[in-house]
Amino acid sequence: MASALSSFRRDTDPPVASNRKTLLRFITCGSVDDGKSSLIGRVLFESGSVPEDQLATLEADSKKFGTQGAALDYALLVDGLSAEREQGITIDVAYRYFATPKRSFIVADTPGHEQYTRNMATGASTADLAIILVDARKGILPQTRRHSLIVSMVGVKTVIVAVNKMDLVDYSPFVFHAIERAYHDIAKALNIPHVTVIPVSAVAGDNIAAPSTHTPWYHGPSLIDVLETVEVESVTSNAGFALPVQWVNRPDSSFRGYAGLIASGRIAPGDAITVVPSGRSAVIKRIVTYEGDLDHAEAGQSVTLTLDREIDISRGDVISSSRQPITAAKALSARVLWMSAEPLDAQKSYLAKLATTTVSAFVKAPETLLDIETYQEKHVETVGINSIFTTLVTFDRLIAVSPYGDNRDLGSFILIDRLSNEVVALGLVVTVDELARGLPVEAPPVKRLVFSHDPLRRSLLKTASFAITTLLLAALLFAVGPALLAGSVFALAEIVLFFAHERVWATTRAGLPIEKEFISSGEGI
Amino acid sequence: MSLSHLERLEAESIHILREVLAECDKPVMLYSIGKDSAVMLHLAQKAFFPGKLPFPLLHVDTTWKFREMIAFRDETAKRLGAELLVHTNQDGVAQGITPFGAGSRTYTDIMKTEGLKQALDHYGFDAAFGGARRDEEKSRAKERVFSFRTAEHRWDPKNQRPEPWKLYNTRKKPGESIRVFPLSNWTEMDVWTYIAEQNIPVVPLYFAKPRPVVKRSGAWIMVDDTRLPLEPGEVPQLKTVRFRTLGCYPLTGAVESEADTLDDILSEMRESRSSERQGRLIDHDGAASMEKKKQEGYF
Structure with missing residues (x-):
């Protein structure tokens, strides 16, 4: 315990630009039998985040409720609700906070039992990283596969597999490597790009804050090493600018601002924007904040935008870059996690809340459900609690939406029962229905006439072409009979010819400076 | 992505x-005058800038707050041009409920929890902001x-x-x-x-x-003030102290400290090995006491 502590850099060290620390949100998955709460309690303890008076309570509680005999039961630091303490299980997501000089951490400590899958998915939805616990004595269990599926479904790209209770298998490298190999197969099946498998003991403190002498055969990082150094991938880094309007700020007649949290991209005054779904365009005038106007703003910031002209924008609209406008759709294919004990009713109108929009939604009954342990599709009659499936969701009007992989804020939604107000499902947009699209993503450029009068070069072209035509006519008449070349016949023929020649020219744009490109910025929808 | 964790x-x-402002009919901000309220109020000014605070502040006054807190409260409301509502449970006052004698448990129930319910019902607020943080206490850690x-x-x-994600379902039935x-x-x-960092005024x-x-x-x-009953032989002494958390003065313990600037407070916190609520006498009534209080309506 003491050796682990000494090597771990606690937040009590002199701060290094403490206000420029980064934030890492992570989730821990596993059941209480895997020692999940103990692991988190241990991490909190070793980071110096457990105050003395809480340690005193812990000592008293360990004697009363503890499962570790006379030793401190770190799990009691995190199991908060009385029902959980009595039953020794975790029911709800608990959020924990700790910091090291490099980073601040928000931990979503989530329940492991299958009946609480929805709480796990909720915790995972905002996580940058997941710690999945595996009991070294039991190896990969169906629940390991379930947790891995859920975290990969909500887009977590980095997973730490903590093979816990290594002390109970005598720190056997064979046990560890077998689990490591088995997990890499899961990661491959689910496309999880970054996986680190670490042998740990939450109770003994091995490889939590520092390398353990019990595992000389393990050369990888400690758990906290990974947490402190892992690069967090931003899923929306390449997406165009999008701000779902939360609230229209109109303190008086002279100011009209659109407030919201930037979902993706970057914006600056002077940028052209298109409002989705209305398709109206404008230019950003100011980015207003309490500290003064900004010269640019980026994803993750809460700002207020003003525009160069008055257009109709209300809550639920999305202000997006004109170069890369967000699509508007009335239907989409979504991956849904059903969270209600009440089964899905395909005839029922639910409310869908997506970013800042709330609309009526119908959910098509899926033909198959995903088996959350084997990852195979299986046929079923009804959709019940914790079912995962992909299906068609239709709305009563066009809304701005993106696939989840491109834009998390515009690609995730919840479904609400109108009567009970219960959140019955969460959903992730897989594809936006092409047929139901309202706004062309890349509208083809439209060419229009700019000048209608003939410029000199067109007249010269016409003259030259008429001279050639006249010469041809003269040659023709001469061949028929040289006498025809004389007098009124030639003049009359030339007048007819001139008219025909002019009509032929009317069909061509040759010589006209007419071609200028217009982007049909949403007009005509 | 270069935003810091505070950003x-x-x-x-x-x-x-x-x-909340966009989806609720009649919000109010619970203003308890402490540091968390100060930060929450500052964030609200930012959220609705250049507009003023679009909802009133509500202070449930138990009549036992520190005098400096009350002065700071009135000053703050005046400085921001905010509407300040102050509510005291007059039934409790009439019954002579004090933090002494009857025990702090009854006092908190009647003056704080009941007082708060009375005020929310009286004005018909459907949403109330509070400055509570999940790191304060175990049952708070599980609250949405x-x-x-x-x-x-x-x-x-x-x-x-x-x-x-960031998806909050704010739908509720009448009365909820x-x-x-x-x-x-x-x-x-x-x-x-x-x-x-933001230079926010605090008590x-x-x-x-x-x-x-x-x-x-x-x-x-x-x-x-003179209302604190002194035990026989008890003589107030002058000590250099400060408070980590503020509540009713007879129930809020001070810590011995020399920290008289923000920098000192920050470095003292880095050294500190005790939690901020240690000074709150009402939390120690039982291991799950906060959870019980919250179920009954305490903030």
Whole structure:
């Protein structure tokens, strides 16, 4: 315990630009039998985040409720609700906070039992990283596969597999490597790009804050090493600018601002924007904040935008870059996690809340459900609690939406029962229905006439072409009979010819400076 | 993505504040005058800038707050041009409820919890912002950002609504209300770092100064006025102390400290090995006491 502590850099060290620390949100998955709460309690303890008076309570509680005999039961630091303490299980997501000089951490400590899958998915939805616990004595269990599926479904790209209770298998490298190999197969099946498998003991403190002498055969990082150094991938880094309007700020007649949290991209005054779904365009005038106007703003910031002209924008609209406008759709294919004990009713109108929009939604009954342990599709009659499936969701009007992989804020939604107000499902947009699209993503450029009068070069072209035509006519008449070349016949023929020649020219744009490109910025929808 | 963790917390809190204003009919901000309230109020100014605060502030006054808190409260409302509502449970006052004698448990129930319910019912607020943080206490750690209350103001910890991503379901039935905690993800350290960074005014009681105190149940209690009954032989002494948390003066313990600037407070916190609520005498009634109080409607 003491050796682990000494090597771990606690937040009590002199701060290094403490206000420029980064934030890492992570989730821990596993059941209480895997020692999940103990692991988190241990991490909190070793980071110096457990105050003395809480340690005193812990000592008293360990004697009363503890499962570790006379030793401190770190799990009691995190199991908060009385029902959980009595039953020794975790029911709800608990959020924990700790910091090291490099980073601040928000931990979503989530329940492991299958009946609480929805709480796990909720915790995972905002996580940058997941710690999945595996009991070294039991190896990969169906629940390991379930947790891995859920975290990969909500887009977590980095997973730490903590093979816990290594002390109970005598720190056997064979046990560890077998689990490591088995997990890499899961990661491959689910496309999880970054996986680190670490042998740990939450109770003994091995490889939590520092390398353990019990595992000389393990050369990888400690758990906290990974947490402190892992690069967090931003899923929306390449997406165009999008701000779902939360609230229209109109303190008086002279100011009209659109407030919201930037979902993706970057914006600056002077940028052209298109409002989705209305398709109206404008230019950003100011980015207003309490500290003064900004010269640019980026994803993750809460700002207020003003525009160069008055257009109709209300809550639920999305202000997006004109170069890369967000699509508007009335239907989409979504991956849904059903969270209600009440089964899905395909005839029922639910409310869908997506970013800042709330609309009526119908959910098509899926033909198959995903088996959350084997990852195979299986046929079923009804959709019940914790079912995962992909299906068609239709709305009563066009809304701005993106696939989840491109834009998390515009690609995730919840479904609400109108009567009970219960959140019955969460959903992730897989594809936006092409047929139901309202706004062309890349509208083809439209060419229009700019000048209608003939410029000199067109007249010269016409003259030259008429001279050639006249010469041809003269040659023709001469061949028929040289006498025809004389007098009124030639003049009359030339007048007819001139008219025909002019009509032929009317069909061509040759010589006209007419071609200028217009982007049909949403007009005509 | 180069936002620091405080910038991310700030953006998240502003998003929560705006979401309530956009979706609820009659919000109010519970203003308890402490550092968390100060930060929450500052974030609200940012969220609705250049407009003024679009909802009133409500202070449930138990009549036992520190005098400096009351002065700071009135000053703040005046400075911001905010509407300030002050409510005191007059039934409790009439019954002669004090933090002494009957025990702190009854006092908190009647003056704070009941007082709060009375005020919310009286004005018909459907959403109330509170400055509580999840790192304060174990049952708070499991509370949602949008926490629902029945028409009887009860909290059901086993039936909380999922809050995936930034999606908050604010729909409620008539009579039901929501307690909203924009600072859910802030820690005590974040709050002080932000106060220093943004220069947010706080009650002077947070800074060390010689103050008249007596020692009770291991805590230094400040003799803020003549209503504090002194035990036989108890003589107030002048000690340089400050408060980490502020509540009713007879129930709030001071800590011995020399920290009289924000920098000193921050470095003292880095050294500190005790939690901020240690000074709160009401929390120690039982291991799950906060959970019980919350189920009954305490903030």
